Amino acid sequence: MKLEFSNRIAAMQPSAIREILKATADPNIIPFAAGNPAPEAFPAEAIAKFSAEILETNPIGALQYSLSEGYPLLRETLKVYMKEHFNIGREFDDINIMSGAQQVMDYTAKVLLNEGDTVICENPTFIGTLNTFRSYALNLVGLPMEDDGIRPEDLEAAILANPNTKLIYLIPTFQNPSGRTMSLAKRKAVYEIAVKHNILILEDNPYGELRFEGETLPTIKSLDEKGVVIYAGSFSKVVSPGMRVGFAVAHKDILSKMTIAKQCNDVHTNISAQMVIHKLLTEFDFPAHLERLRGIYRRKCNLMLNALDEKMPTVKHTLPSGGLFVWCDLPEGIDIHEFTQEVLAAGVAIVPGNNFFVDSNMPTQSVRLNYSTPTDEQLVKGVDILAKILNK
Ligand SMILES: Cc1ncc(COP(=O)(O)O)c(C=O)c1O
CATH class of the missing domain: 3.40.640.10 (Type I PLP-dependent aspartate aminotransferase-like (Major domain))
Structure with missing residues (x-):
């Protein structure tokens, strides 16, 4: 049967992030693309x-x-x-x-x-x-x-x-x-x-x-x-x-x-x-739980920011005081789409910044990095891989 979709949905594309996240189902991929809470953060x-x-x-x-x-x-x-x-x-x-x-x-x-x-x-x-x-x-x-x-x-x-x-x-x-x-x-x-x-x-x-x-x-x-x-x-x-x-x-x-x-x-x-x-x-110590989460994200954020400053000093980044994300501006001349593909092939998933703009065709040098999902080791190793590709 030939399907005809509503105007409402016909022009919409699947979320680029979901597509990138599919790649991160592979446990060997370092997940800088997601927005998930840290696995150790769940009050399971x-x-x-x-x-x-x-x-x-x-x-x-x-x-x-x-x-x-x-x-x-x-x-x-x-x-x-x-x-x-x-x-x-x-x-x-x-x-x-x-x-x-x-x-x-x-x-x-x-x-x-x-x-x-x-x-x-x-x-x-x-x-x-x-x-x-x-x-x-x-x-x-x-x-x-x-x-x-x-x-x-x-x-x-x-x-x-x-x-x-x-x-x-x-x-x-x-x-x-x-x-x-x-x-x-x-x-x-x-x-x-x-x-x-x-x-x-x-x-x-x-x-x-x-x-x-x-x-x-x-x-x-x-x-x-x-x-x-x-x-x-x-x-x-x-x-x-x-x-x-x-x-x-x-x-x-x-x-x-x-x-x-x-x-x-x-x-x-x-x-x-x-x-x-x-x-x-x-019936649970929710304030203590939140304090524990803040401790986890403080540590992970600092790990990522320190690694970025040390390994990628030409990259400008935001300084989050909470939350899960860092926004980085890659140097002019780097094509962020090629960069994303290259780092994915090298084992790190990131999201190119254009996906977050009202007009996703707007030129940008930005990428979003998430520090909550990777392990501490992955944070350091992932930035190392990004730096090697950037400096190539
Ligand atoms: C800014 C922002 N708003 C809303 C949501 C969606 O949250 P929820 O899982 O509560 O639907 C997210 C999830 O990543 C988010 O980052």
């Missing part, structure tokens, strides 16, 4: 214990259909947690559990945006969200980044140039792919601009708890007294991406529309996974 024992307990004490609760808004005990616990840790959650806000933060991006587009509406984002930004927005045929406008985030004046100019701007998508903390963090002054300025122009912000913060250096900065959502910020949170990077538990904090009116979207989609987030997350937050 506690998850096993809580899962067994839940199935023993409340099997039907864990296996039955559940509520689209999320497991009530987890929502209540998260409300308190987000208020205490992030000062997030005003009278007008609520929290709904989602199947990963990715679903928050999808529902934001689905319930608030129409085809052709403009979304302004950082350039580069998270490829998963770019593809979600592309699937809704939105007009994407990417703003260049400085080390402390986009320039507020660029944001204002882009809004004026695109009067149909409906959303500003930002990853202000330990950005994927760049590892950069937006300064407090810029967070405030961006928020004020959004309020002034009556435009929503989608703040995506899956790495916020993984700061291993410096002072914590307030999230943009914590500044939100007007209900203009939708906050996407996730347990993927701090517990397990496979469990698919994320959440949205947003104005109640937005969340009630997202609930309708969820009822048309996956009905509710995996209930037994939500119950396990609830127990991790209430």
